[in-house]
Amino acid sequence: MAAGGTGGSNKTYSFKVVLLGEGCVGKTSLVLRYCENKFNDKHITTLQASFLTKKLNIAGKRVNLAIWDTAGQERFHALGPIYYRDSNGAILVYDITDEDSFQKVKNWVKELRKMLGNEICLCIVGNKIDLEKERHVSVEEAEGYAESVGAKHYHTSAKLNKGIEELFLDLCKRMMETAQAEERAKGNGASQTATSRRGVQIVDDEPQAATAAGGCCASG
Amino acid sequence: MSQRTERRGIHVDQSELLCKKGCGYYGNAAWQGLCSKCWREEYQRARQKQIQEDWALAEKLQREEEAAYASSHGSHPQAQAHSQPSLAPFSKFEEKKTNEKTRKVTTVKKFFSPSSRTTPKKETHESKTPSPSIARQSSIETDRVSREFVDFLKNLQKPGREIHKQSRAFIESMANKKDLSAEELSECVQDFYQNMSDRLMTHFKGSSERVERVMDQVEKYIMTRLYKSVFCPETTDDEKKDLATQHRIRALHWVTIQMLCVPVDEEIPEVSDSVVKAITDIIEMDSKRVPRDKLACITSCSKHIFNAIKVTKNEPASADDFLPTLIYIVLKANPPRLQSNIQYITRFCNPSRLMTGEDGYYFTNLCCAVAFIEKLDAQSLNLSPEDFERYMSGQASPRRQDEPDSWPQTGSSVNPALSQVYHNLDLLVGLNQRQEKVLEGARSLQTELTEWQESVTREVQEILERYPLDIRPHASAIDSENVENDRLPPPLQPQVFAG
Numbered sequence: 001m002a003a004g005g006t007g008g009s010n011k012t013y014s015f016k017v018v019l020l021g022e023g024c025v026g027k028t029s030l031v032l033r034y035c036e037n038k039f040n041d042k043h044i045t046t047l048q049a050s051f052l053t054k055k056l057n058i059a060g061k062r063v064n065l066a067i068w069d070t071a072g073q074e075r076f077h078a079l080g081p082i083y084y085r086d087s088n089g090a091i092l093v094y095d096i097t098d099e100d101s102f103q104k105v106k107n108w109v110k111e112l113r114k115m116l117g118n119e120i121c122l123c124i125v126g127n128k129i130d131l132e133k134e135r136h137v138s139v140e141e142a143e144g145y146a147e148s149v150g151a152k153h154y155h156t157s158a159k160l161n162k163g164i165e166e167l168f169l170d171l172c173k174r175m176m177e178t179a180q181a182e183e184r185a186k187g188n189g190a191s192q193t194a195t196s197r198r199g200v201q202i203v204d205d206e207p208q209a210a211t212a213a214g215g216c217c218a219s220g
Numbered sequence: 221m222s223q224r225t226e227r228r229g230i231h232v233d234q235s236e237l238l239c240k241k242g243c244g245y246y247g248n249a250a251w252q253g254l255c256s257k258c259w260r261e262e263y264q265r266a267r268q269k270q271i272q273e274d275w276a277l278a279e280k281l282q283r284e285e286e287a288a289y290a291s292s293h294g295s296h297p298q299a300q301a302h303s304q305p306s307l308a309p310f311s312k313f314e315e316k317k318t319n320e321k322t323r324k325v326t327t328v329k330k331f332f333s334p335s336s337r338t339t340p341k342k343e344t345h346e347s348k349t350p351s352p353s354i355a356r357q358s359s360i361e362t363d364r365v366s367r368e369f370v371d372f373l374k375n376l377q378k379p380g381r382e383i384h385k386q387s388r389a390f391i392e393s394m395a396n397k398k399d400l401s402a403e404e405l406s407e408c409v410q411d412f413y414q415n416m417s418d419r420l421m422t423h424f425k426g427s428s429e430r431v432e433r434v435m436d437q438v439e440k441y442i443m444t445r446l447y448k449s450v451f452c453p454e455t456t457d458d459e460k461k462d463l464a465t466q467h468r469i470r471a472l473h474w475v476t477i478q479m480l481c482v483p484v485d486e487e488i489p490e491v492s493d494s495v496v497k498a499i500t501d502i503i504e505m506d507s508k509r510v511p512r513d514k515l516a517c518i519t520s521c522s523k524h525i526f527n528a529i530k531v532t533k534n535e536p537a538s539a540d541d542f543l544p545t546l547i548y549i550v551l552k553a554n555p556p557r558l559q560s561n562i563q564y565i566t567r568f569c570n571p572s573r574l575m576t577g578e579d580g581y582y583f584t585n586l587c588c589a590v591a592f593i594e595k596l597d598a599q600s601l602n603l604s605p606e607d608f609e610r611y612m613s614g615q616a617s618p619r620r621q622d623e624p625d626s627w628p629q630t631g632s633s634v635n636p637a638l639s640q641v642y643h644n645l646d647l648l649v650g651l652n653q654r655q656e657k658v659l660e661g662a663r664s665l666q667t668e669l670t671e672w673q674e675s676v677t678r679e680v681q682e683i684l685e686r687y688p689l690d691i692r693p694h695a696s697a698i699d700s701e702n703v704e705n706d707r708l709p710p711p712l713q714p715q716v717f718a719g
Contacts, residue, residue: 012428016575019539028538048526050539051581068581069539071588073481075600076543079588086575 012062015175018084020108021093022101023072026127029158030093031067034168039159056172063172080108081115088175089121091167092151094142096126097134102142109149119182121174122151123167130157361509362444369441376434379423386416387438391445398449402456406567409442409450413570432572439570440510447509450568452560461559468593469554474611474618479601482548483541485532486636494531498524499553506556511569514561515579522582525549539585547589562587 021027028049029039035052038044046052050069055062070076070083084090092108094101105124112120124146126137139155146153152170156163239247239255251259369387373380390412397405416438420431452458477484486492501521508514525545529537537545555561565574565583574580592600598608610616 023540028536028540032536044536046536047523047530048538048542049536050542051578053578066577066581068584069542071539071543073540073544076588076592078595079543079591082584082588082591 012064013176013179014064014066015088015172015179016066016068016086017089017091017171017175018068018070018087019091019093020070020080020084020105021072021091022074022095022098022104025072025093025095025098025101026158027069027072027093030091030125030127030156030164031069033158033161034164035067037161039161054168056169058169058172058176061176063176065168065172077107080111084112084116084120087116087120088178089123089171091123091125091171093125093127094137095128096137096142096155097128097131099136102137106145109151113149118150119178121171121178122146122149123171124151124153125167126153126155128157128159129155129162130159365441365444369437372437379420383416383420383434383438387441391442394446394449400455402450402453402458402563402567405450405453409446409568410571412442413439417572435570435572436512439512443510443568446568451509451564452557456563458560458563459557462557465558465590465594466554466556469551471612472551472593472596475548475551475596475601476618477548479603479618480544480548482544483533483537484528484545484548488531491528491531492636494524494528495549495552498522498528498549502549502553502555505561511565512573512579514565515569515573515583518582518586519579521549522546522585543585543588543592546585547592550586550589550593558590562590 019027019031031052032044032046032049033039035054036044036046052067052069054065054067056065057063068083068087070080090108090112092105094105109122109124112122124142126139126142143153152174154163154167154170156167158164237246239245239258240253241255241258243255243258245255245257247253247255248259252262254262370384373384376383394405394408397408400408413435417431417435420434421428424430452462477486484491484495486495498521501517501524505514505517505521508517522542525542526537529541529545533541550558562583574583598605601608603611607616607618611618
């Protein structure tokens with residue numbers, strides 16, 4: 001939901017970005033590097049790394065970024081839809097030395113596209129490029145897959161602080177474009193907020209039911 | 221008292237017109253020369269006495285409650301104006317109206333709630349209904365919130381008046397919509413929030429911070445008023461879900477920290493302290509009325525969880541750590557009316573807060589935790605289906621399975637409360653032994669003392685026997701002890717004179 005003032009020039013964008021990825025792919029290190037510029041540091045001031053915010057200024061527009069970490073364990077996989085509801089962007093992290101973690105990313109992409117359609121900006125991130133020698137996911141395969149699902153692919157290393165700024169900046173720009181396009185399409189922001197405001201709810205049954213409802217609304 | 225009235229009849233002057241208590245207001249003959257306020261106090265006292273004499277205890281209690289009810293909804297505007305001297309005339313007027321409104325609402329509510337003052341007995345078998353004291357508490361709170369709202373809006377002047385008018389009109393309109401489903405009620409409230417914030421946005425020229433501040437107050441005011449009618453309404457199955465969740469959590473009492481892979485070590489005192497605080501906070505959520513306050517409880521609970529993880533792992537908690545711990549806390553706490561609270565927040569919270577903010581994130585995690593607990597199965601705890609079934613049916617306990625012989629011992633897998641109990645029991649046993657030792661010492665001291673006393677007596681006796689008290693008999697003559705007797709001239713002998 002791109003909420004914010006209706007005043008033209010000093011508009012503030014608020015974006016929700018979910019962070020998805022298996023247990024040990026380095027999601028937490030990635031955000032801590034981005035928000036605190038620290039890696040495995042004993043002096044990290046924040047109490048937690050599961051909800052972080054960052055204020056940005058992009059092309060004269062203020063952007064408030066809220067980064068939602070999600071539990072990556074397999075047993076919590078079914079809870080995904082509760083997390084990524086109403087998010088503007090998703091960062092899907094895998095470990096380039098771990099083929100399984102890339103398969104997980106593929107599953108998430110499918111789910112996200114099914115639930116949220118094309119409104120969500122997807123970033124597929126191969127983390128730990130400092131371990132290039134032990135790479136198990138080929139660059140071609142990963143980039144080819146990302147292109148096929150309309151996502152962007154990035155290579156990062158939280159340890160060496162490589163590619164992380166670019167990743168978030170790119171994502172923000174894309175989300176702003178999406179939000180602006182949406183605004184133009186709808187004429188004004190009011191109706192949009194009205195439809196999306198009832199977002200956070202418990203999914204009682206399987207996500208398929210929610211998908212069906214979403215499809216129905218979109219066609220009607 | 222009758223004397224006083226007689227005297228009144230005889231001479232009436234200015235001083236007699238004033239209240240007998242000297243409070244400065246005029247008295248009234250009908251109130252035995254007291255003003256309304258003093259008369260009320262006096263009358264209350266007299267009545268109290270009468271009750272003590274004549275009425276049974278139950279009836280007395282009911283009367284007290286009646287009195288409190290009357291005073292909290294009391295119709296003496298004087299007193300109110302005194303308590304709020306700073307209010308502008310407008311606000312005073314508004315407040316009176318508000319009070320009338322409150323009264324109306326409560327009377328309407330009395331129809332619906334089975335715990336009206338006349339039927340206190342029903343409470344025993346109707347556990348859901350609030351007790352009279354809670355009802356009184358809530359009406360006091362409602363008044364307080366209304367006053368705060370008026371105070372807050374005073375700073376906004378004209379728009380404040382407008383906001384108040386609209387909010388009141390909205391609450392009134394909601395009173396007529398009791399038959400609507402919860403979703404429709406939610407729709408109404410959300411539409412109201414939307415309209416109000418749109419208007420405020422135009423008024424404050426896009427300063428979303430100020431709009432949010434006003435909206436927070438509006439939410440507080442409206443939801444405090446509407447709470448009773450829209451929390452866990454009868455039109456929904458929220459209550460059924462609450463019970464189901466509660467039973468479910470109770471059935472899962474055997475789930476351990478290890479099964480959930482919770483990265484928290486409760487052996488560390490600071491960690492177990494944080495865990496207890498987190499549990500307290502999540503339970504406290506049910507006692508709040510405003511959705512935002514409920515969210516604040518969840519946030520506070522989450523902060524304690526983060527602290528516990530940080531102390532244990534010495535690094536900031538990620539969602540991978542946080543969610544399992546939150547699930548563990550929810551299982552431990554079994555918060556009352558969990559589903560109702562979640563539904564209430566979802567339906568009536570100001571959406572801007574729920575969507576993007578930190579509070580929203582923690583709330584989402586709570587929803588996840590509840591969803592996980594509902595669907596929890598053998599696989600999600602890394603157990604075999606057979607084990608899971610046996611634990612669920614209570615045929616086996618995972619603890620006994622692991623260490624059948626050493627069950628009542630303070631192992632790491634034992635519930636911390638249990639180990640605390642064992643520790644305390646050990647302490648008590650030690651204390652008992654020490655007490656016995658002290659008692660024994662006291663007893664031996666006592667015998668020693670007795671012996672000493674006896675020995676002293678014996679010694680004294682012996683000495684007495686050895687040196688018997690020799691009392692020589694006294695000489696009966698007066699001069700017996702006179703040593704110089706013989707130096708005295710012999711006594712005179714009687715001589716016979718012939719004559």
